[in-house]
Amino acid sequence: MLPDLAAMSSTSFQITATTGAFPLEAGTIFTNTVEVNTTLLGDDPSNNVAETAATVFPLLYIHEIQGSGDSNTMPGAIVNIEAIVVGDFQDNDGDLFDTDLDGFYVQEELADYDNDKSTSEGLFVYAPGATDVAVGDLVCLTGEVGEYSDQTQLTLQGDLKICGHATLPAPVSLTLPVRDISDFERYEGMLVSFPQALVISEYYNYDRYNEVVLAEPFVDERPFQPSAYLDPTTEADAIDDAASLIARSRITLDDARSAQNPPLLRHPNGAPYALDNRFRGGDMVQDATGVLGQGFGIYRLQPTVAATYIEENPRPDASPAVGGSVQVGAFNVLNYFLTLDDGSDICGPNLDMECRGADTPQEFDRQRAKILAALEEIEADVFGLVELENTTGVTPTADLVAGLNDTLGAGTYAHIETGTIGGDAIKVGLIYKASTVTPLGDFVVLDDPAFLDPNNTGVPKNRAALVQTFQDNRSGETFTVVVNHLKSKGSDCGGAPDDDPVQGNCNLTRAMAADYLVDWLSTNPTGTGTGNNLIIGDLNAYDK
Structure with a gap:
């Protein structure tokens, strides 16, 4: 308890500030909670009413924290900042897409920028449960300096204070390709914009993470893997140069959410994705604007406003005419399991593997309806299906045939009954239109070790292939269909030269x-x- 100062002859105190490695600059502010312990001047130290002194943390500019390197200059330090909110991605704050990064991005006021172009003026504040902020708020806060997934951030210490409001800095205009990927680092955490028209080059993670890769077009097209137009055996240097250019010519448009499989997807134009508001690869996005973040090995644009979407690759009304009398299609049904996934290891040939399909009846019904609608629209004479449940006693091809025939008429489609194929939880399969083709002989399964594990890793990598010969009912000619599912690129095979x-x-x-x-x-x-062999399926390979 502090002494009764009014009853004392002297009220002068000496306070010693401890700042660690940081000099006490002009404008130093205290933490939100400060305990001051005092010693009366001239008093015998043995009569101290307390010990030590106030704790003081420095007020720093963001560029001092960021520095000019790949990571911050003072890991673990406790600092104070005063900066403008340029990206509000707090959880449960009512925005349409429920952004949930548990924090917000702040940027230094323009007057406080340094003259070093290699230092960023923005960073992320990780502040779960903090006071709700809004873009344009000037916030004063104390945080611990750190890195998360290669992104500099402050973890909020105590409460934050909204000190006022400020004019947002203009987004920094960036153009692809950059000279080096590391050039993005100087803008980490800052408001940026890509004014050029960028092509939607990849959307593999769109449904799961709402990510779209935007790239500078190559001759008005999406960038192709260099091996599609260069020979790896004779043009290795050219391939390296092309791969570098592709890497420097792209940015991932994210959605400021960490959750997987969000119920509402954000279209690049800022509205929800829907059948009447969709996009295709090859379409363009211009003026993509947001905060440049970093995470999971890449730089990401967390959007703050809608971009301009330009349809450049509309879906054709019909497939191109290629001649012939029989149509064969390959279709990855993406883990079509009749057995629901409740977490139990009850799938696979030996009923000891995890199920990979829908978790609920509602998910299954939605998946089944979408697959059937696509198959009905294509209406090929033979379909090679990939990623079917491979569980003893379960026949997903029969289920799909039943669904097709409910719509197209009894007996329209039939399936090749194979039972389980190989030892994995998923397999390939075949269905066919009985009025146009007839199976000849029995099916054959290619499950030789030299095919499943050709590089002798000791573990099967490719899945067993299914082979069936058919006869065209109109011409009498025969052809053999081979359905494959080769090893994906998702996990390694032990390093070079395989990877x-x-x-x-x-x-x-x-x-x-x-x-x-x-x-x-x-x-x-x-x-x-x-x-007349037709090799189809998911080959998991580029065209060359």
Whole structure:
């Protein structure tokens, strides 16, 4: 308890500030909660009513925290900042897409910028449960300096204070390609804009993470893997240069959410994605604007306003005419399981594997309806299906055929009954239109070790292939369909030379399996083929 100062002859105190490695600059502010312990001047130290002194933290500019390197200059330090909110991504604050990064981005006031172009003037404040802020608020806060997934951030200490409001800084205009990917670092946490028209080049993670990759167009098209137009065996240097250019010519448009499979997807134009507000690869996005963040190995644009969407690649009304009398299609049904995934290991040939499909009846009904609608619209004579449940006693092809025939008429489609194929939780399958083609002989499964694990890793990598010969009911000609699901690029195969920096992980495994498959087909494995072999399925490879 502090002494009764009014009853004392002297009220002068000496306070010693402890600032660690930081000098006490003009404008130093205290933390929100300060305990001051005092010693009366001239008094005997043995009569101290308390010990030590006030704790003081420095008020720093953001560029002092960021520095000019890849990471911050003072990990673990406690600092104070005063800055403008330029990206509000707090959880449960009522925005349409429920952004949930548990924090917000702040940027230094323009008058407080330094003259060093290599230092960023913005950063992320991780502040779960903090006072709700809004873009344009001038906030005063104390935080601990750190890095999360390569992004500099302050973790809020105590409460924050909205000190006023300020004019937002103009977004920094960026143009792709950058000279080096590290050039993005100087803008980390800052409001930026990409004024050029960028092509939607990739959207693999759109449904799961609402991410779209935007890139500078290559001759008005999406960038292709360099091996699609360069020969790796004779043009290795050119491939390296092209791969570098592609990497420097792209930015990921994110959605400021961490949750997977969000119920509402954000279209690049800022509105919810819907059947009447969709996009295709090859369409363009201009004036993409937001905060440049970093996470999970890449730089990301967390949008703050809508971009301009330009439709450049509309869906054709009909498939191109290619001739012929029989249509064959390959369709990845993305883990179509009749057995719901409740977390139990009850799927697979031995009923000891995790199920990979829908978690609820509602999810299953939605998946089934979408697959059937697509199959009905395509209405191919033969479909090779990929990622079907491979559980003993479960026949997903029969279920899909039943659904098709409910709409198209009894007996329209039939399926090849195979039982389980291989040892994985998923398999490939075949369905066909009985009025146009007829299966000849029995199906054959290619599950040789030299095909499943051609690089001798000790673990099967490719999935067993399904082979069936058909006869065209109109012409009498025969053809053999081979449905494949080769190893994906999602996990490695032990490093080089199998894992290729351009062709992706397990490139050698896929290439060796393809060679083996071609040689095997030349032996007429069904005993009824005439050399008209059609290799289809998910080959998980680029075109060259």
